[in-house]
Amino acid sequence: xxxxxxxxxxxxxxxxxxxxxxxxxxxxxxxxxxxxxxxxxxxxxxxxxxxxxxxxxxxxxxxxxxxxxxxxxxxxxxxxxxxxxxxxxxxxxxxxxxxxxxxxxxxxxxxxxxxxxxxxxxxxxxxxxxxxxxxxxxxxxxxxxxxxxxxxxxxxxxxxxxxxxxxxxxxxxxxxxxxxxxxxxxxxxxxxxxxxxxxxxxxxxxxxxxxxxxxxxxxxxxxxxxxxxxxxxxxxxxxxxxxxxxxxxxxxxxxxxxxxxxxxxxxxxxxxxxxxxxxxxxxxxxxxxxxxxxxxxxxxxxxxxxxxxxxxxxxxxxxxxxxxxxxxxxxxxxxxxxxxxxxxxxxxxxxxxxxxxxxxxxxxxxxxxxxxxxxxxxxxxxxxxxxxx
Numbered sequence: 001x002x003x004x005x006x007x008x009x010x011x012x013x014x015x016x017x018x019x020x021x022x023x024x025x026x027x028x029x030x031x032x033x034x035x036x037x038x039x040x041x042x043x044x045x046x047x048x049x050x051x052x053x054x055x056x057x058x059x060x061x062x063x064x065x066x067x068x069x070x071x072x073x074x075x076x077x078x079x080x081x082x083x084x085x086x087x088x089x090x091x092x093x094x095x096x097x098x099x100x101x102x103x104x105x106x107x108x109x110x111x112x113x114x115x116x117x118x119x120x121x122x123x124x125x126x127x128x129x130x131x132x133x134x135x136x137x138x139x140x141x142x143x144x145x146x147x148x149x150x151x152x153x154x155x156x157x158x159x160x161x162x163x164x165x166x167x168x169x170x171x172x173x174x175x176x177x178x179x180x181x182x183x184x185x186x187x188x189x190x191x192x193x194x195x196x197x198x199x200x201x202x203x204x205x206x207x208x209x210x211x212x213x214x215x216x217x218x219x220x221x222x223x224x225x226x227x228x229x230x231x232x233x234x235x236x237x238x239x240x241x242x243x244x245x246x247x248x249x250x251x252x253x254x255x256x257x258x259x260x261x262x263x264x265x266x267x268x269x270x271x272x273x274x275x276x277x278x279x280x281x282x283x284x285x286x287x288x289x290x291x292x293x294x295x296x297x298x299x300x301x302x303x304x305x306x307x308x309x310x311x312x313x314x315x316x317x318x319x320x321x322x323x324x325x326x327x328x329x330x331x332x333x334x335x336x337x338x339x340x341x342x343x344x345x346x347x348x349x350x351x352x353x354x355x356x357x358x359x360x361x362x363x364x365x366x367x368x369x370x371x372x373x374x375x376x377x378x379x380x381x382x383x384x385x386x387x388x389x
Contacts, residue, residue, distance in 0.1 A: 037346035116199030143188025300368020
């Protein structure tokens, strides 16, 4: 307790030097919390949106299907088994048939993925209910990004060419019945959705599918002939990108924290140099060298406590403001190819806050301790005389 009283007295007595150190360290603390909160918020939003729009609670893939290889689509299809058909009727699964196609909007050529989806499905947020028969025309659904890149709008007709199960090319016009907006570019960019049964007839793949999307209420029991892919596998690329972002951000943390800790280190060195007589007096009055070292270490580490208090004073209102209004993302973020909303709402987990606080306190304590080791080599008589060892 005595060490804390001395530490408080000496820190307040140091005046401006103390508050400069505390201000820099508090800024580093707030930046670390803010940036981690932003990445965690993006991670939560991105994962939630991707599950809701694309992956569901997992997917059953045809064994030959490879989402990175469009040429695998020619053979990656199979009949929906009776077991799977039963789950489809119970709204536990929704089948999707995927094939390569070419669209010709306004005389231009655009490679697209033609996706057959059940208009009655409720598992994904894709507004497939709008894919109703249109007087003999094929209704098609596209995303906002696709509409902008192809210069298409609701009510337009566009020619689509595809290859059927026998490898024969065929072409028909589709009617753009609706345009949806999604934060997940992989369900939007170069994707055209038409009714599942229509695509099955067009390709000669009746009652077949490429993959089956699982509902959140479905327990994975396995479906013969289909390979189950859980959300961990399906979101692997997104998770790796977030981890890479966090890795890169650590460089920023290191620089900010190093500047603050260097200031504390210099302050400790200067303090020990200028207060040698005081140190000698402490030892002469009966304090052990270990107690004096502890006193100066506590004094240095107290910078981190003051920094946490100061950081909270301006950091908490700032974080609350950002949480209310979000962090707006530029329009160019749509071109990043990853799930990202127009505004990111940061998420500050208890574990992240505790780990950041411990990082700041422990780091400040360590850099405060190293200069104090010199005290153990001091002779009380020389220290009282102000002699430098």
